Amino acid sequence: MNQPLRRLAAALFVAFALLILDVTYLQVIAGPRYRDDDRNPRVVASRTGKERGLILSSDEQVLAQSTADPDNPQRFNRSYPEGELYAHLVGFSSLNFGDEALELVYADDLRSKRDLTVSDLLSALLGGDLRPKSIQLTIDHALQQVAFTALGDQPGSVVAIRPHTGEVLAMVSRPSYDPNLFLGSEAIEVRQDLLVDPAEPLANRSTNRTYPPGSTFKVVVTAAAIESGAAGPDTLFPDPLELELPGTTEVIRNFDEQVCGNGSEVTLQTAFRRSCNTVFASLGLELGADVLSLQAEAFGFNQEIPFEIPVLTSVFPPPSAFANDLPALAQSAIGQRDVRATPLEMALVASAIANDGIIMEPTLVSRIFDPDGRVVSLNEPELLQRAVSPSTAAVISDLMERVVASGTGTRATVPNVRVAGKTGTAETGVGPPHVWFIGFAPVEQPTIALAVLVESGGEAGENATGGSVAAPIAQEILAYWVQSNG
Amino acid sequence: MTRNAEAALLVGAAAVAAFGVALVNLARGDGIDAQVALTFVVMLTSFGGFHLAVRQWSPEASPFLLPLAAIITAVGFVEVYRLDQGRASLQRWWLLIAALLAVALLFTVRQTGLAPLRRYRYVLLLAGLLLLLLPLLPTDWAFPLRGFEQNGSRLWIRLEIGPLRLQFQPGEIAKLILAAFLASYLSERQAVLAAHTRPLGRYRLPELRQLAPLVIAWAASFVVLVYQRDLGASLLLFALFIAMLYAATGRAVYLASGGVLFGAGAVIAWSSLSHVQRRVTAWLDPFADFIDTGYQIAQSLFAFGSGSLSGSGLGLGAPDRIPNATTDFIFAAVGEELGLAGSVGIIATFGLLVAVGFGISLRSRDTFRKLLAGGLAFVLGLQTFLILAGVMRLLPLTGITLPFMSYGGSSLVANFLLLALLARISHEERA
Numbered sequence: 001m002n003q004p005l006r007r008l009a010a011a012l013f014v015a016f017a018l019l020i021l022d023v024t025y026l027q028v029i030a031g032p033r034y035r036d037d038d039r040n041p042r043v044v045a046s047r048t049g050k051e052r053g054l055i056l057s058s059d060e061q062v063l064a065q066s067t068a069d070p071d072n073p074q075r076f077n078r079s080y081p082e083g084e085l086y087a088h089l090v091g092f093s094s095l096n097f098g099d100e101a102l103e104l105v106y107a108d109d110l111r112s113k114r115d116l117t118v119s120d121l122l123s124a125l126l127g128g129d130l131r132p133k134s135i136q137l138t139i140d141h142a143l144q145q146v147a148f149t150a151l152g153d154q155p156g157s158v159v160a161i162r163p164h165t166g167e168v169l170a171m172v173s174r175p176s177y178d179p180n181l182f183l184g185s186e187a188i189e190v191r192q193d194l195l196v197d198p199a200e201p202l203a204n205r206s207t208n209r210t211y212p213p214g215s216t217f218k219v220v221v222t223a224a225a226i227e228s229g230a231a232g233p234d235t236l237f238p239d240p241l242e243l244e245l246p247g248t249t250e251v252i253r254n255f256d257e258q259v260c261g262n263g264s265e266v267t268l269q270t271a272f273r274r275s276c277n278t279v280f281a282s283l284g285l286e287l288g289a290d291v292l293s294l295q296a297e298a299f300g301f302n303q304e305i306p307f308e309i310p311v312l313t314s315v316f317p318p319p320s321a322f323a324n325d326l327p328a329l330a331q332s333a334i335g336q337r338d339v340r341a342t343p344l345e346m347a348l349v350a351s352a353i354a355n356d357g358i359i360m361e362p363t364l365v366s367r368i369f370d371p372d373g374r375v376v377s378l379n380e381p382e383l384l385q386r387a388v389s390p391s392t393a394a395v396i397s398d399l400m401e402r403v404v405a406s407g408t409g410t411r412a413t414v415p416n417v418r419v420a421g422k423t424g425t426a427e428t429g430v431g432p433p434h435v436w437f438i439g440f441a442p443v444e445q446p447t448i449a450l451a452v453l454v455e456s457g458g459e460a461g462e463n464a465t466g467g468s469v470a471a472p473i474a475q476e477i478l479a480y481w482v483q484s485n486g
Numbered sequence: 487m488t489r490n491a492e493a494a495l496l497v498g499a500a501a502v503a504a505f506g507v508a509l510v511n512l513a514r515g516d517g518i519d520a521q522v523a524l525t526f527v528v529m530l531t532s533f534g535g536f537h538l539a540v541r542q543w544s545p546e547a548s549p550f551l552l553p554l555a556a557i558i559t560a561v562g563f564v565e566v567y568r569l570d571q572g573r574a575s576l577q578r579w580w581l582l583i584a585a586l587l588a589v590a591l592l593f594t595v596r597q598t599g600l601a602p603l604r605r606y607r608y609v610l611l612l613a614g615l616l617l618l619l620l621p622l623l624p625t626d627w628a629f630p631l632r633g634f635e636q637n638g639s640r641l642w643i644r645l646e647i648g649p650l651r652l653q654f655q656p657g658e659i660a661k662l663i664l665a666a667f668l669a670s671y672l673s674e675r676q677a678v679l680a681a682h683t684r685p686l687g688r689y690r691l692p693e694l695r696q697l698a699p700l701v702i703a704w705a706a707s708f709v710v711l712v713y714q715r716d717l718g719a720s721l722l723l724f725a726l727f728i729a730m731l732y733a734a735t736g737r738a739v740y741l742a743s744g745g746v747l748f749g750a751g752a753v754i755a756w757s758s759l760s761h762v763q764r765r766v767t768a769w770l771d772p773f774a775d776f777i778d779t780g781y782q783i784a785q786s787l788f789a790f791g792s793g794s795l796s797g798s799g800l801g802l803g804a805p806d807r808i809p810n811a812t813t814d815f816i817f818a819a820v821g822e823e824l825g826l827a828g829s830v831g832i833i834a835t836f837g838l839l840v841a842v843g844f845g846i847s848l849r850s851r852d853t854f855r856k857l858l859a860g861g862l863a864f865v866l867g868l869q870t871f872l873i874l875a876g877v878m879r880l881l882p883l884t885g886i887t888l889p890f891m892s893y894g895g896s897s898l899v900a901n902f903l904l905l906a907l908l909a910r911i912s913h914e915e916r917a
């Protein structure tokens with residue numbers, strides 16, 4: 001009877017040996033694969049649930065915070081008290097979808113480094129600080145609110161910059177979304193709904209969408225004319241009812257389908273003030289593709305703009321594109337055809353004029369500090385590039401001031417404040433125009449430069465113009481800013 | 487090994503449990519509290535009491551049984567404590583109750599030995615079958631003893647008298663009782679069952695009517711499988727039956743026909759029972775249906791993988807992510823927090839315990855005791871293997887408890903009684 005018992009025992013021991021082989025396979029050989037699997041809750045938890053630093057506005061408003069979970073003090077819950085106001089800037093740190101925007105870019109500073117990874121341990125041995133750092137933005141919370149409210153429910157963007165430092169004071173994109181929803185239990189459904197929403201609430205229109213700049217691009221063309229010596233504010237141009245495009249039967253008309261001045265001749269100054277397409281189209285043809293292209297690039301077109309969050313490059317087509325297509329050049333000179341700009345880029349154009357021709361590198365983060373309040377890293381203003389000479393900037397500044405004083409941009413007028421600006425109404429070929437206003441104030445010593453874009457005319461629809469829709473929004477923002485920073 | 491060495495090892499195991507609880511507390515950020523002392527006292531009381539009873543009434547018993555079981559119990563308790571403190575304090579009560587029942591068993595048989603088990607075998611058979619079928623009692627009748635369903639299996643009975651509410655899985659005890667019946671039945675019929683008289687070509691087969699009990703066992707396990715939807719218990723009972731029949735007769739034909747019956751049963755179960763299909767699907771590829779059927783196994787694999795060689799440390803892993811971590815999947819928690827070192831250690835300790843059981847069986851001269859010890863050792867080993875293989879995706883998951891480790895009173899009581907029986911057998915053989 002012992003023989004079968006021994007066999008049974010032997011069978012069980014073979015089975016136990018298999019268990020040991022299997023557990024060795026699971027824990028050592030296949031171990032890393034299971035350990036690092038994206039669906040492993042430990043992997044997910046290592047990304048979330050940890051304490052992260054604060055994100056503050058320049059005026060110390062809390063934009064992102066970690067609070068201890070009431071049920072489990074070792075876990076932290078991330079929240080965004082300002083919700084959709086900062087969604088595209090701050091982003092989120094989500095269990096399901098990882099990090100986004102500043103939460104992603106500054107993840108290494110924001111996260112607690114007490115993960116006991118080898119590099120963290122080394123860093124600790126070398127005296128590194130494992131605690132989460134906080135970051136402070138250049139955004140002025142009050143201004144951000146004003147801009148957000150001024151834009152209202154219209155799809156579009158506002159970008160406001162302090163011209164002499166490049167600090168972004170406000171950056172609004174609408175429609176927006178509540179990043180807190182990405183942290184909740186409904187995150188997967190919420191994201192799906194947002195992804196298929198035709199209004200594209202997830203898109204950061206300030207930096208990640210480009211639009212034809214329309215007449216705001218005339219600032220660039222005027223700069224090219226003055227810098228090249230081809231024209232000045234008082235240079236006279238023919239004033240036809242319509243400009244025939246070379247080699248075609250197509251014509252360019254002014255917005256109101258009228259002549260610009262008296263019908264015979266008109267100064268550049270008047271043409272700029274009244275935003276006459278005929279004059280700028282012929283000026284563009286006169287300057288040529290090379291000059292326009294160089295000037296556009298001096299303002300930041302076709303260049304990667306260094307910024308904390310990704311920026312889509314604004315485009316002015318290469319000169320070769322116009323070699324056999326002068327009508328395209330004429331249309332590009334009025335900011336149509338294939339010229340494309342982000343609202344950030346157009347804000348930089350305005351800031352260049354405001355800052356004696358110099359573009360400062362735009363920045364969103366002013367400093368990084370540790371939990372004791374000690375500054376770990378400070379973002380000093382840096383020069384990006386010179387767009388135009390100080391004298392050219394001064395001339396264009398004067399032209400822009402006239403636009404607001406008695407031109408297309410009168411609705412941006414702020415009592416007792418010298419405001420400079422340029423409107424734009426960009427035809428899209430389909431649907432209502434995208435309308436723009438770029439400008440700065442106060443002219444004598446600008447503290448703010450901005451670009452306002454309202455997509456597809458906003459609530460005004462087909463009848464929208466930069467002067468009627470975008471300028472009033474800019475007016476509210478500039479008025480608030482100058483008043484509170486008088 | 488002496489009794490005193492055994493006692494020292496038991497103190498060591500109690501210290502391991504207390505130390506583990508202290509580590510869990512520290513990992514949690516709490517201080518060392520009364521839980522540590524309480525765990526030490528309860529472990530010492532239950533295993534110490536068991537030990538004293540063995541000294542008193544079965545002094546010749548093998549000294550290896552208790553220390554091996556105690557160290558497994560200690561590690562299991564620490565993981566239960568780490569996962570669910572409420573369950574851990576219940577588990578402490580169950581430890582005391584289980585030890586008390588084991589002591590009571592040793593006390594009861596101190597004069598008679600295990601002879602009554604042998605004598606009243608049909609009472610045992612009846613009791614065993616009754617216990618097996620008890621969960622099929624209606625859930626809503628007036629009688630305070632009711633069956634009920636949990637996690638899709640109907641394995642439980644609940645006794646409700648006023649505020650008192652006791653839940654129990656009678657199948658765990660039925661396993662032991664049926665092993666005792668089989669040992670008694672087979673030790674008597676051994677000769678007849680082994681005498682193969684019916685010729686078939688070169689082979690000789692047993693008379694057909696001798697196979698009847700085998701078919702009955704097969705049918706009984708199938709009833710358990712279909713009506714109680716308990717894959718594990720069903721398989722365990724059937725395998726126990728076949729193994730003991732084989733041990734008693736030495737006839738491989740029983741193994742072969744058992745294998746055929748098992749195969750047939752498995753195919754029928756797989757093709758017609760959805761809960762069996764789900765288990766097989768999850769086993770073949772847990773990640774194919776990660777959200778639903780594969781979730782639990784996948785979480786188990788994540789835990790083992792995350793544990794790696796040395797584990798996350800007690801209280802520092804995330805085994806709470808595995809559904810049923812305190813019961814069926816307790817070993818995945820060990821794998822995560824104690825790593826390969828801990829998981830291999832536990833498997834090896836189970837192996838040793840099973841080996842001690844088989845050793846007792848092999849050294850027994852009396853057929854009944856030999857078969858009973860062999861059957862108990864086998865069922866302990868097989869149950870351990872089945873649940874571990876399920877948790878590690880070596881086999882499809884069969885929802886049974888891991889002896890001495892899983893949370894649950896029925897399982898602890900049954901396995902403590904199993905220890906007491908083995909201790910008694912080894913005493914009787916040496917005395």
